[in-house]
Amino acid sequence: MKIADTDVLILAGLGGSGPGHWQRRWGERFPHAHFVEHDEWDRPELGPWISTIERAIMMATRPVVVVAHSLAVSALVHTAQRLVDTKVRGAFLVAPPDHESADLPREAAAFGHVPRDPLPFPSMLVASTNDPFCSVERAVDFATCWGSxxxxxGEAGHINLASGHGPWPEGLLMFSRLMQRLEG
Structure with missing residues (x-):
């Protein structure tokens, strides 16, 4: 599947992905990328985030590939349970949070109890060995449950601007591998 033939929905986590973040950069680079905006970035509520994501998927005019980071991974997994005959062809899931971690900001608590059912579309989960919000073991568990x-x-922190990931070219290579897989 070619990026030009898809609507790439970019889902940012808590606080949104600000200027310079790899998600914003990718959104400017991909021809049909749409940054999904939420009314509340700093005190998010699960229900409205699910509705906004579901609406963005339904409004897409081409097959959808989702690029989700951090809390948005949890939101997408919750949303996936509601999608029937979805347009989503794949998802790139980066730095999922472990809602059982004591280090996770309390604003993310409402997104807990993340479903463990397989996702209804192919996905790739990318994790770091030193993410303060999710251990490698927990990330592997998520990937296994979701079929990702x-x-x-490697040592990439939370894979955001704070951990030095502005352009994140390595991530773009990983995303390209997912897109190649979707061609088959």
Whole structure:
């Protein structure tokens, strides 16, 4: 599947992905990318986030590939349970949070109890060996439950601007591998 033939929905986590973040950069680079905006970035509520994501998927005019980071991974997994005959052809899941972690911001608590059912579309989960919000073991567990391909990004922190990931070219290569898989 070619990126030009898809609507790439970019889902940011808590606080949104600000200027310079790899998600914003990718959104500017992909021809049909749509950054999904939420009314509340700093005190998110699960229900409205699910509705916004579901609406963005339904409004897409081409097959959808989702690029989700952090809390948005949890939101997408919750949303996936509601999708029937979806347009979503694949998802790139980066730095999922472990809602059982004591280090996770309390604003993310409402997104807990993340479903463990397989996702209804192919996916790749990318995790870091030193993410303060999710251990490698927990990320592998998520990937296994969701049926996601798993990729370890090394010591990459939370894979955001704070951990030095502005353009994140390595991530773009991983995303390209997912897109190649979707061609088959």
């Amino acid at each position: 391909d798993f990729h370890l990004a």
